[in-house]
Amino acid sequence: MKPNKVLVAVTSFDYTDNADKLKTFFSSAYDTIIIHSNNLNECPKTVDYIIPNNYYTGLWNKSIQKTIEGDYEWLLFVASDVSILNQEIQSLSELINSITQDNNIGVYTFSVDPKSRRTYNELFNQQTKTIRDTSKIEGFCFLCRTSILRKMYPIDYSANQYGWGLDWGMIEIAKRNKLRTVVDDRVIVYHPRSLYPINEKIALKQMMAFLKNLKKQEIQMNRIIIINNLIKTHKYDSYLEIGTRFKKDCFDQIQCNHKLCVDPGKNDIYNFNITSDEFFDINQQKFDIIFIDGLHTAEQSYKDIVNSIKILNDNGSIVVHDTNPPTEFHATEKQYTPKENIIAGYNWNGTVWKSIFKLRKERKDLIFETYECDWGVTIIRKGNGSLLELDNDFFSFEIFDKNRKEILNTK
Numbered sequence: 001m002k003p004n005k006v007l008v009a010v011t012s013f014d015y016t017d018n019a020d021k022l023k024t025f026f027s028s029a030y031d032t033i034i035i036h037s038n039n040l041n042e043c044p045k046t047v048d049y050i051i052p053n054n055y056y057t058g059l060w061n062k063s064i065q066k067t068i069e070g071d072y073e074w075l076l077f078v079a080s081d082v083s084i085l086n087q088e089i090q091s092l093s094e095l096i097n098s099i100t101q102d103n104n105i106g107v108y109t110f111s112v113d114p115k116s117r118r119t120y121n122e123l124f125n126q127q128t129k130t131i132r133d134t135s136k137i138e139g140f141c142f143l144c145r146t147s148i149l150r151k152m153y154p155i156d157y158s159a160n161q162y163g164w165g166l167d168w169g170m171i172e173i174a175k176r177n178k179l180r181t182v183v184d185d186r187v188i189v190y191h192p193r194s195l196y197p198i199n200e201k202i203a204l205k206q207m208m209a210f211l212k213n214l215k216k217q218e219i220q221m222n223r224i225i226i227i228n229n230l231i232k233t234h235k236y237d238s239y240l241e242i243g244t245r246f247k248k249d250c251f252d253q254i255q256c257n258h259k260l261c262v263d264p265g266k267n268d269i270y271n272f273n274i275t276s277d278e279f280f281d282i283n284q285q286k287f288d289i290i291f292i293d294g295l296h297t298a299e300q301s302y303k304d305i306v307n308s309i310k311i312l313n314d315n316g317s318i319v320v321h322d323t324n325p326p327t328e329f330h331a332t333e334k335q336y337t338p339k340e341n342i343i344a345g346y347n348w349n350g351t352v353w354k355s356i357f358k359l360r361k362e363r364k365d366l367i368f369e370t371y372e373c374d375w376g377v378t379i380i381r382k383g384n385g386s387l388l389e390l391d392n393d394f395f396s397f398e399i400f401d402k403n404r405k406e407i408l409n410t411k
């Protein structure tokens with residue numbers, strides 16, 4: 001009998017013959033459908049649904065719609081150009097069955113043959129013969145819990161047609177629900193370069209808008225609530241903000257008797273329209289609470305934190321934004337690096353995490369605590385802390401990613 005937990009959706013675009021092959025392969029173990037959506041190519045022979053050409057997002061939406069309608073607990077999404085290299089369906093379904101019984105896993109993906117088109121390094125097969133945690137998946141082949149997909153479905157394909165960023169969305173929601181994303185080195189897939197032309201500039205723009213919206217859904221906690229709670233709890237009287245951009249976004253919402261903001265930009269009117277370094281050079285005042293959200297490089301945020309500690313009243317708090325980047329994409333040294341095609345833009349957390357890491361190795365007179373919301377909000381207070389034992393001499397993101405709870409001391 002087929003396990004009715006999983007629906008396999010083979011999504012056909014370029015490779016119609018292979019779609020039929022994949023359907024035959026999966027059908028012996030799972031309910032399997034083919035959804036086709038490319039007007040330019042002829043349909044696979046065993047197609048189940050033909051939808052208008054709404055690119056990846058159209059296929060993704062239709063697969064989830066069928067998963068929800070059929071009351072399946074999981075969707076295995078497989079693009080029609082994927083070849084599974086080393087598995088018989090019998091053993092593959094045994095692996096998948098064990099995954100679907102693991103309550104800690106939210107998203108699962110196969111490892112990628114190094115001869116495939118370029119993918120994220122961590123997805124290439126590493127011959128571990130087991131599953132390992134990953135911060136990336138590829139949209140061409142994944143198994144995901146319906147409970148995660150429901151939280152994103154349906155994606156507005158008029159706004160995000162190419163569907164870039166949906167993979168990050170799944171991982172992010174899995175994370176928020178304390179579920180793991182894993183890659184399986186026991187299964188290897190080959191994925192060729194797509195034949196279909198894609199406008200990468202538009203796809204990137206659409207992805208930014210999508211990720212920004214996903215960020216807005218984080219309503220549980222955010223920097224503003226955290227800062228206002230600290231002010232109320234400790235009866236703080238003076239607030240300094242380093243990096244403000246639009247005052248309405250945060251500064252204006254902070255409830256404190258005396259407030260000052262510093263920003264060298266031109267987006268608003270600030271008390272000090274200069275850089276934080278220039279401000280610390282001339283400043284004579286002390287503050288109860290200082291919010292650091294200026295330039296997100298490791299070097300500058302480190303300086304901002306150290307300078308802020310010097311002008312913080314004894315019972316005061318420093319609040320640092322963007323300390324918990326979800327992926328390496330969000331954690332580049334520069335905000336815009338178009339040459340390498342990494343343009344984090346508004347989703348840029350930078351390398352602020354490195355300054356927290358460095359301080360945790362240096363300062364046992366400080367106590368650190370991080371909220372895992374709003375890209376990471378770390379509170380630093382004076383007190384008897386302990387030095388971090390973990391080493392990461394070359395500031396590898398991978399090591400940070402595996403140990404972020406310990407490094408940031410997340411709540």
Ligand SMILES: C[S@@+](CC[C@H](N)C(=O)[O-])C[C@H]1O[C@@H](n2cnc3c(N)ncnc32)[C@H](O)[C@@H]1O
Pocket residue numbers: 223242243244245246249250251262263264265266267274275276277293294295300
């Ligand atoms: C992410 S925005 C601040 C967002 C704001 N704090 C909020 O919560 O909505 C970063 C701001 O830092 C400013 N900035 C850049 N370099 C800076 C520096 N060296 N010192 C202070 N602010 C800086 C930028 O002009 C920008 O307005």
